[in-house]
Amino acid sequence: GGGGGAAMIRAEWMRGAGSRILHIEGHAGSAEYGHDLICAAVSVLAQGLWENMQAEAALGNCRLLPGRMEPGDARIAAERCNEKAEWIFDAFCRALAGLARGYSDFLLVGEKKKQD
DSSP: OOSTTOOOEEEEEEEETTEEEEEEEEOOOSSSTTOOHHHHHHHHHHHHHHHHHHHHHHTTSOEEOOOEEETTEEEEEEESOOHHHHHHHHHHHHHHHHHHHHOTTTEEEEEOOOOO
């Protein structure tokens, strides 16, 4: 079961001119491992973004930076993004934000302002 509400997924993204970074870490703890629907939903979104950004990179619409896709730790970063690649990335972040509105006890999301 959950560890007294301490478990949570945190997702943070940064947007710059032509660059995007998303970092997701933690576990929702809303159910036992393998039965956690919030973890599953976040995982599907992260995997979907990863696949889409790889496709955009193959089309020359962005340059994908080295990332991670591991349980409890995902990092997706891209630079030299055109408008289409930025839109795709932003759409996935909006989807994460929408999920967090419904499950704020298990998922915390936000945009970090880029340091210039």
